[in-house]
Each structure stands twice: as C-alpha cells, then as structure tokens.
Amino acid sequence: MxxxxxxxxxxxxxxxxxxxxxxxxxxxxxxxxxxxxxxxxxxxxxxxxxxxxxxxxxxxxxxxxxxxxxxxxxxAGADEAARLVDEHVAKIVGEAAAARQKAAVIKSALGGNLPGLLIATLKGPVLADAVDQVLTATAYEPGMAVLAGLHIEASHEAITLTATDRFRLSTRTLVPARPAERTWAGTVDGVDLRAAVAEIRHSALVRIEAVPQGIRLRMDEREDRHCRLLSEDFPDHRLMLASLGEATTRATVSKDLLLRALEEHPGERVALHISRHGVNVWPPNDEHPGIPVLATVTGEALRIQFAMITLYPAVSTAIGPDVMLDLRGHDRPVTIRSADRGDLTTLAMPVKVDHAS
Missing domain, CATH: 1.10.1660.10 (Multidrug-efflux Transporter Regulator; Chain: A; Domain 2)
Structure with missing residues (x-):
C-alpha cells in the first residue's frame, strides 16, 4: 500500500x-x-x-x-455477530438485575431486616396478571422515571394498581385475601416488578410489605423479592378521572374482532367511526376502505382518531371477550374496559383530528 x-x-x-x-x-x-x-x-x-x-x-x-x-x-458474519451481541447484552441485563436484587436484600439487612408494614396479601397468579396488564401503560423517558413505575394504593378493602405513559392510563383494583394493616400509597419501580412477575405467578399467596425505600414481596418457599420506590410524585390521576364527565357515546364490541380490524389496518394512526350501525376502523384520511366491526352503540355518532400504539394495547389488555368504549367527544379521553368486569380500566388519549382530510 x-x-x-x-x-x-x-x-x-x-x-x-x-x-x-x-x-x-x-x-x-x-x-x-x-x-x-x-x-x-x-x-x-x-x-x-x-x-x-x-x-x-x-x-x-x-x-x-x-x-x-x-x-x-x-x-463473524452479520447474523452471527448480531446473535453474539444480543447474547452479551442479555447476560449484562441479567447480571444487573441480580445485582440490584442482591443490593436491595443487603440494604434491608443493614437496616436490621425489620418486619415491614403489611400492605396486602394477594393471590400470586391474580397479582401477576394485574401487574402485567397495568404495566403496559408505562414508558421510559429520560428525567421522568415515574412514567415507568406502578403506583400502588392500599386500603383495608382493596389494592389499586395504576400506571400512565401520559397517553394511556391503566388501573386495576384487586380485593386482598387479607386486609392491610393501614392505608399506604407509593410508586414502585416497574423494572423490579417485571423481574419478579414469574415468581409471583407461581406463588399461591404473596404478602406485600412496605419497607424503607421500597416494598418486599414475601412468598412461601421462595426468596423474598424487593422492589424500589421511586421518589417522584405520581401524576394526579384521581383529579383527571374526576374531571372526565359523562360519556356521550357507548360502544360494546367483541375484543377479538376489534383487535383483528386494528391488526389489518395499514397505518400508524387509526380513525374509529362510531354510529348506530357499529364501529368502522378507517385510516385517518379515508384513502383505504374501512373495516366494519359489529357493535352495540348508544348515544351520538362520533369520529375519533388514535395512535395505534395507544389504542391497540389498551384494547388487548382488557379482560373478557367484549370491551366497552365510553366516549366523550373527539378530543377527550376514551374509557376502555371489560363489558362485564370493571376491575381493569384504561383511558386512551385520542390524537387531533386532521380536518383537512
């Protein structure tokens, strides 16, 4: 050369x-x-x-x-190189999660491993499902760690799990197997909870205790799991829920049929045309034919637009075969929940309608 x-x-x-x-x-x-x-x-x-x-x-x-x-x-070739990189990253992530969990145990021991305040005792499979469902409404944004957390509110009668990414808000209320010792509220790190879900799911009962800087999950014949508390204040979702107002349109539709229509939709945005004839899933600019979905509709006819990444998970996590959409106008949050069970509720924010199209 x-x-x-x-x-x-x-x-x-x-x-x-x-x-x-x-x-x-x-x-x-x-x-x-x-x-x-x-x-x-x-x-x-x-x-x-x-x-x-x-x-x-x-x-x-x-x-x-x-x-x-x-x-x-x-x-290596491109495919093998990508596999090796993924393998290495997975190893690092696993080691980091294990280190974080061990650090939480060490901090608890340094504090004398005092008994925690009982928040609730719940059936493991029920709690695991609720955590999975509600955490779909989280997001990871720099400087806003609270959007990746799960807010827990416990009373003597119920425990409520809530999460929001600002475009969705999901909340589910569970009845504890044993009542809490007193009321408690805090926002728990979503990554820590996700890491514990598999063990929670395979435990008959899970005792949730409040400890300094976090919560402790106690399960029979399994090692305790610790989840960190986030220091940021959780958004005032109760004020938003109280200000929603009454629904002007209600549509009850098959969850599977609506999901299938959304999956066949070609774009990143979707428009719902809701009338007494049912629900039509359209592109925002009507450049493709709409997909009709049978529905029982009461109230005013309405057209409303959503980002697909907002609407699809809100529908897919609903409990039961049929979902109920309570709508308040084209620019107001839509409430999405089971048609016959109200313990999981999701609010989905619409996007601005493009009137020019």
Missing part, C-alpha cells in the same frame, strides 16, 4: 475514536494489527479500510464485551 494511503497512529486514533495506547494494545493482542510498521522507526500506520473495524471494536468494548467475544463478533 502506498504511504499516501496510510495514516499514522495519531490520525487513525482520531478517525476511530480509540486512543493511541489502546491501538497499540489491540495491535499486540492481534485484534487490530497496523497495515504497516516502519522497520527502522517502528512507527505504525493504518489504512482507511481499517476505520470501520476499529470503530466497531471501540463500540463493542464500550458495552463491556470481553476481548475473546469481540474478536468473534468482528470476524
């Missing part, structure tokens, strides 16, 4: 984002040998065609990938 096409190590370091010392280390380890070494001065030179490999090497090391796996990724 002519010298004019080679870069000294300093220039190559700037192009690749690696330091000169790192390049020397990777050259000595065989991962990234220079294209040429001056036999007299010992200066190392790199080719432009090595920048991509050097950049990938840097990125893989930034996610703490061991050198042996890095070499395998760099020398």
């Amino acid at each position: 002519p010298n004019s096409e080679l870069m000294p190590i300093g220039v190559f370091a700037q192009r690749s984002g690696l330091t000169s010392s790192a390049l020397r280390f990777y050259a000595d380890s065989g991962l990234l040998p220079p294209a040429e070494v001056d036999p007299v001065s010992g200066y190392r030179y790199y080719g432009a065609d090595q920048v991509a490999r050097a950049t990938a090497l840097r990125q893989l090391r930034e996610i703490a990938m061991p050198l042996a796996v890095v070499e395998a990724v760099l020398d």
Whole structure:
C-alpha cells in the first residue's frame, strides 16, 4: 500500500475514536494489527479500510464485551455477530438485575431486616396478571422515571394498581385475601416488578410489605423479592378521572374482532367511526376502505382518531371477550374496559383530528 494511503497512529486514533495506547494494545493482542510498521522507526500506520473495524471494536468494548467475544463478533458474519451481541447484552441485563436484587436484600439487612408494614396479601397468579396488564401503560423517558413505575394504593378493602405513559392510563383494583394493616400509597419501580412477575405467578399467596425505600414481596418457599420506590410524585390521576364527565357515546364490541380490524389496518394512526350501525376502523384520511366491526352503540355518532400504539394495547389488555368504549367527544379521553368486569380500566388519549382530510 502506498504511504499516501496510510495514516499514522495519531490520525487513525482520531478517525476511530480509540486512543493511541489502546491501538497499540489491540495491535499486540492481534485484534487490530497496523497495515504497516516502519522497520527502522517502528512507527505504525493504518489504512482507511481499517476505520470501520476499529470503530466497531471501540463500540463493542464500550458495552463491556470481553476481548475473546469481540474478536468473534468482528470476524463473524452479520447474523452471527448480531446473535453474539444480543447474547452479551442479555447476560449484562441479567447480571444487573441480580445485582440490584442482591443490593436491595443487603440494604434491608443493614437496616436490621425489620418486619415491614403489611400492605396486602394477594393471590400470586391474580397479582401477576394485574401487574402485567397495568404495566403496559408505562414508558421510559429520560428525567421522568415515574412514567415507568406502578403506583400502588392500599386500603383495608382493596389494592389499586395504576400506571400512565401520559397517553394511556391503566388501573386495576384487586380485593386482598387479607386486609392491610393501614392505608399506604407509593410508586414502585416497574423494572423490579417485571423481574419478579414469574415468581409471583407461581406463588399461591404473596404478602406485600412496605419497607424503607421500597416494598418486599414475601412468598412461601421462595426468596423474598424487593422492589424500589421511586421518589417522584405520581401524576394526579384521581383529579383527571374526576374531571372526565359523562360519556356521550357507548360502544360494546367483541375484543377479538376489534383487535383483528386494528391488526389489518395499514397505518400508524387509526380513525374509529362510531354510529348506530357499529364501529368502522378507517385510516385517518379515508384513502383505504374501512373495516366494519359489529357493535352495540348508544348515544351520538362520533369520529375519533388514535395512535395505534395507544389504542391497540389498551384494547388487548382488557379482560373478557367484549370491551366497552365510553366516549366523550373527539378530543377527550376514551374509557376502555371489560363489558362485564370493571376491575381493569384504561383511558386512551385520542390524537387531533386532521380536518383537512
């Protein structure tokens, strides 16, 4: 290769984002040998065609990938490389979750492992289903950790789980197998709860206790699980619920038929035309034929638009074969719940109707 096409190590370091010392280390380890070494001065030179490999090497090391796996990724085909990266990330995530859980146990022990305040005792499978359903209304946004949390409110008679991503709000109320010692409320980290769901589901009863900085899940013949409390205030959802007003249109429709129509819909937004004839699922601009869905409708005819990522999960998590939509106008939240069971309720925010179309 002519010298004019080679870069000294300093220039190559700037192009690749690696330091000169790192390049020397990777050259000595065989991962990234220079294209040429001056036999007299010992200066190392790199080719432009090595920048991509050097950049990938840097990125893989930034996610703490061991050198042996890095070499395998760099020398593998695209599919195998992707599999190795996914495998490495899954290992890191699992180790992080295990470390977080052990840290919670250690903190509890440092506090003397005092008995917690009983929030509720619930049937494990029921609690696991409720957590899965309500957590579909969470979101991960930088600086807004509370949107990824599950708000828990406990009284002597019931325990209510609520989550919101600002476009949906899901809430489910459960009757405890044993009453709480006193009222309690807090917002629990959703990641911690998701990690505990499998064990919760396979436990006949789960005792939920409030402990400093979190809750403790106690299950027979299983290790205690700890979930962190989030410090941010949960949005004032009760004020919003109280200000909704009465529904002006109600549609009761088969959950499976409505989901099938949404799955066949081609766009990211969907318009529902609701009339006494039923529910029609249309593209917002009517450029494709609508999909009719049989429904029992009372009240005013209405057209309302949703983002698919808002409406679909709100319908899919509803309990039972039929869902009830309570609508209050094209720009107001829609209440979605089971037609015969009201313990899981989801509010879905519509999007602005494009009147020009």
